[in-house]
Amino acid sequence: MTDEYILLYGNSYTNSNIYYVTKFLSPDPFLCLVSKDLKDKKIFLSEMETGRALKESNANEIKSYRDYNYDAIYRRYKDPGVAFANLILKILKEQGIKKISVMRDFPSFFYEFLKDEGLPLKILKDPFRDRRRRKGEEELNKIKKAQKACEISLGTVKKIIEHAKVKKRTLYYKEKELTSEYLRVTIEKTLLENGSFCDGVICASGRDSSDPHSVGHGVIREGEPIVIDIFPNLMNERYYSDMTRTYVKGEPNEDLLNMYDAVFDAQELAFKELKAGRRCEEVHLAVCEYFESLGYGTERKNDKEGFIHSTGHGVGLDVHEPPSIGRNDERLVEGDVVTIEPGLYYKEIGGVRLEDIVAIKRDGYVNLTKLDKKFIIG
Incomplete structure (x- = not known):
């Protein structure tokens, strides 16, 4: 299995790449980790969407934020953006992924936070472009x-x-x-x-x-x-x-x-x-x-x-x-x-x-x- 993954974040009604990868429609933003060959797909989302994702998405692995004790993270940091950035960091560390790329539309706040934490992120122009054509x-x-x-x-x-x-x-x-x-x-x-x-x-x-x-x-x-x-x-x-x-x-x-x-x-x-x-x-x-x-x-x-x-x-x-x-x-x-x-x-x-x-x-x-x-x- 590849150790290179692309990290995506957004809602799949407006972010067509996330829908293309996961085939899961959600009005709320969620996280997706996908290997560059698209063979391994992991999604992380709120508890209320997990059941539907299990039925409708094509992901190999589906976990809720609760699996990573997000409530405790939120109570600790209080600021929603900082709390979610720490959740992303925790997910990536527990997944043990060494090489991570993001696309140009990845939120800059999360990108800067993860870079400051020492993650070697690379920005990709459009990794799904040729496949989607x-x-x-x-x-x-x-x-x-x-x-x-x-x-x-x-x-x-x-x-x-x-x-x-x-x-x-x-x-x-x-x-x-x-x-x-x-x-x-x-x-x-x-x-x-x-x-x-x-x-x-x-x-x-x-x-x-x-x-x-x-x-x-x-x-x-x-x-x-x-x-x-x-x-x-x-x-x-x-x-x-x-x-x-x-x-x-x-x-x-x-x-x-x-x-x-x-x-x-x-x-x-x-x-x-x-x-x-x-x-x-x-x-x-x-x-x-x-x-x-x-x-x-x-x-x-x-x-x-x-x-x-x-x-x-x-x-x-x-x-x-x-x-x-x-x-x-x-x-x-x-x-x-x-x-x-x-x-x-x-x-x-x-x-x-x-x-x-x-x-x-x-x-x-x-x-x-x-x-x-x-x-x-x-």
């Missing part, structure tokens, strides 16, 4: 489950836009003005009904859509773009998906129609570049060059409007994870799950973005997104 079949199925919820919710609001009536260029649904807020609440409710949730659903129309991450607000008007970006997180399995569609109710102007055609074609161009071994930058620059050939601005030219972000990103236990499909030397690997999401943004016109999620294979890719890309509705 290569999604296996089980992980892929969870991402597909999230994507199904995503498509159901987006399909629901697409029907609302289809059935909306236009009065004096404003959209009405059920006799009320149709707003970004109404679409967002509908998406959030539908996601919950399908075992997922999403913080910050984007339903941006008109000028709001020219800001890639504006969540959108106010009434929706005829002929203006409606950018809907949903990135659901499974409530139990914790995996994400990510998808964007752009719609318009009624007839778009020529500039907006040309933008949509350009984004659609740019995405198709990017798809053709995808396979294991391809440099991410090659995919991104192919998209930039295409947009530039049509006279649109791009981020590689430092333009403020046009294509102003990367072509995509990895998706898994985090909605944004490696690799970034942008200007870098990283290469795609088999097992990567990434988005391909070209977009164009102009303040006087609005924005257009299309985003699919794909799995990278040795000689190509598989598109996990099934929803159509119809632009003009009704």
